[in-house]
Amino acid sequence: MINKLISKIEKTQAPIVVGLDPMMKFVPEYIQKKAFAEFGETLEGAAEAIWQYNKGIVDAICDLVPAVKPQIAMYEQFGIPGLMAFKKTVDYCKEKGLVVIGDIKRGDIGSTSEAYAVGHVGKVSVGKNSFYGFDEDFVTVNPYLGSDGVKPFIKVCAEEKKGIFVLVKTSNPSSGEFQDRICDGKPLYELVGEKVAQWGEELMGDSYSYVGAVVGATYPEQGKLLRKVMPKSFILVPGYGAQGGKGADLVHFFNEDGLGAIINSSRGIIAAYQQEAYASYGESGYADASRAAVIAMKEDIRQALESR
């Protein structure tokens, strides 16, 4: 799957992943109204609204980008109907040929981590049969519990040729509270990065590992260091756009081969029509606004990489 991700990045010339994090305030009124008319102002109505909203965006951008990253929390808040919309979104994106990174930030220990892995990137046995639960291509994983938490994911990924991105240095302002603490002479995120490189050796694709890392665009200096610490790991970079990261901040996340990073933008793309720059598209043109925002982001990153 890491090989597929890389070949799709090369084909689209876009090291970009679109975060499908649908908040109700992003969903155009007319889509909400239609869904509520059919299902009422219920969890089912909300789930239908975010699914239809997603579908419009996916249809508009699927030829431009290699991957999408649905944030499961935004669906899980609507309970079971929300998670059904998550599953529908994952399935639809895969049908459209997109690589799906489930942003689930799970992490536990032993058989419990394995259960998460089985549910999201593997298949579960029931009697003589086996089934895919959510069936993403990659998932994000929290490293706080150490190898006991991460290795069960790697085991399942090895069977399925799927992958993970381990949280190393997150994009949020308070990420430093623990991640920046100096432990035995190094910041914690560097120690986690070293572990990611080590775990990654256990499961290599052709040129990069199936074990990647999450490093926020908002921390370019740390990105530069971590790029060297984990030379064979793809870095998933959130924080571009709405959170303040710019194209020029991103160059150090890439390797000399122009690969090794994939930049995420969520609301900057999916709610583009609510920004001044794309307001002319209007609510009914929200999906086209998303397309235009992807094209602009692609250009911003291309220029930044060219001028490095």
Next chain:
Amino acid sequence: MINKLISKIEKTQAPIVVGLDPMMKFVPEYIQKKAFAEFGETLEGAAEAIWQYNKGIVDAICDLVPAVKPQIAMYEQFGIPGLMAFKKTVDYCKEKGLVVIGDIKRGDIGSTSEAYAVGHVGKVSVGKNSFYGFDEDFVTVNPYLGSDGVKPFIKVCAEEKKGIFVLVKTSNPSSGEFQDRICDGKPLYELVGEKVAQWGEELMGDSYSYVGAVVGATYPEQGKLLRKVMPKSFILVPGYGAQGGKGADLVHFFNEDGLGAIINSSRGIIAAYQQEAYASYGESGYADASRAAVIAMKEDIRQALESR
């Protein structure tokens, strides 16, 4: 809810929580057969089997303990049907008067953490209405992302009078890889514990905070230290029984008032009938075996606390 948890602990004289972590290998054959006969060897069949298995245990133990802790991963592995069984289990346990600690180990940032909080311990707005998604009483939270990840949970808990347990020092062998690193002269788990105490001040119940901590029974020395670092936080203690923790290891997790800790046992209780000590109950007596195991655990902890 922390007040309710405490009053139930006092009433039952059992600082015990039963982990409802149903693995298929624990579910008696006859329950599996019945479920598969009705739903086939499908995700729905598996979900029905674990639900019926849970129900038997809950009926057998609900008068003995204050709380249960369903581990969501064990349900999530069966996709949507599995999560429906999780929800059914949560609802049923609450009907039976049990406090429900959702072991979900979620954690993200800002609006995303808030979405998890809303889905699990709060309610979500849809138009003029609002709905509870999963509606546990407490959930476990991963602290790796810092205050940005934890505070949205506290905000939602304040509205709902619900609570969280933040992972501080987990029970697994590799928990030390990051958690034991010495940062600025202190192990990371101690820094996280200090933050838990600080976050906890923001949301106090009568005598303890709504913000608790997870510290593994397998690390009694660390428990002793953390007890002092977080005097007003309840400690949820996994690792008793199957993972190797014993009654005598637990005394330091409690305060002088005999409160402040709640000890989890999962497979030691729910799969008791598979242990030699309870084998005479047989498969069909699995729930009674669980009841007997709870009584033995209660006695083990009572003795340990008396002889301290």
